[in-house]
Amino acid sequence: MNPILVAVDVPTADDARVLAKTLGDSVGGLKIGSQLFTSVGPSIVREMVTAGHKVFLDLKFHDIPNTVAGSVAAATDLGVWMCNVHATGGAPMLTAARDAATARAAALGTPKPLVIAVTVLTSMDAATLATVGVSASPLDQVVRLATLVKACGLDGVVASPLETAAIRQACGPDFVIVTPGIRGGAAQAKADDQNRTLTPREAIAAGSSYLVVGRPITAAQDPRAAAEAINAELTTSR
Numbered sequence: 001m002n003p004i005l006v007a008v009d010v011p012t013a014d015d016a017r018v019l020a021k022t023l024g025d026s027v028g029g030l031k032i033g034s035q036l037f038t039s040v041g042p043s044i045v046r047e048m049v050t051a052g053h054k055v056f057l058d059l060k061f062h063d064i065p066n067t068v069a070g071s072v073a074a075a076t077d078l079g080v081w082m083c084n085v086h087a088t089g090g091a092p093m094l095t096a097a098r099d100a101a102t103a104r105a106a107a108l109g110t111p112k113p114l115v116i117a118v119t120v121l122t123s124m125d126a127a128t129l130a131t132v133g134v135s136a137s138p139l140d141q142v143v144r145l146a147t148l149v150k151a152c153g154l155d156g157v158v159a160s161p162l163e164t165a166a167i168r169q170a171c172g173p174d175f176v177i178v179t180p181g182i183r184g185g186a187a188q189a190k191a192d193d194q195n196r197t198l199t200p201r202e203a204i205a206a207g208s209s210y211l212v213v214g215r216p217i218t219a220a221q222d223p224r225a226a227a228e229a230i231n232a233e234l235t236t237s238r
């Protein structure tokens, strides 16, 4: 499939509709995060799923296992293609998330959503990690958590472009790695608030399965052309 997941970081349902319609099949899926979900609610997820889009529901659940299981089951009810939790919830929470997706999808007779985990937020550096009691380097912590996520039977992780190669090496070829922080190459945009970036082609070469691309597409004058240019760059490098 087309590996581009566009970050639908817009404030209203109408903005989301226009963007999804404009992009059509120039992207592989839509990432709906906490901004749109909190302002508009689950109806926009249902609407996009019904319209035939693959939706990555990026709500990063982090709670006790029972609550996360309920949230993942609810995401499965919405028909999302992928959803996520925080790896630091630990093994009991991770396995509860996995089991909830499996059980609810089986009950509905629908495909199980991919359940992936956030390892270390890319906004956290070594100093910030130390303030929350983690003395490991960000890279070591990411690989440790990715290994835990895999051992718990989840489908993959979200990771910064600079951690992708180490995760791919530790977790093998079938582990899903979703990578934001895409800038440069055909993804022309300001770095914005992204510090550690790779171009689309570099990220795929490092082992990313899917690229989360926001403003290089959404803030472009012609979002569809921007998505197609990234696709073309990836296709010619394969």
Ligand code: C5P
Pocket: 007, 009, 033, 121, 122, 123, 158, 159, 160, 180, 181, 182, 192, 194, 212, 213, 214, 215, 216
């Ligand atoms: O506009 P941009 O391409 O920077 O959008 C990246 C998207 O990926 C945003 O929705 C952002 O919240 C998300 N994201 C990120 N870094 C992470 C996790 C998610 O940029 N570590």
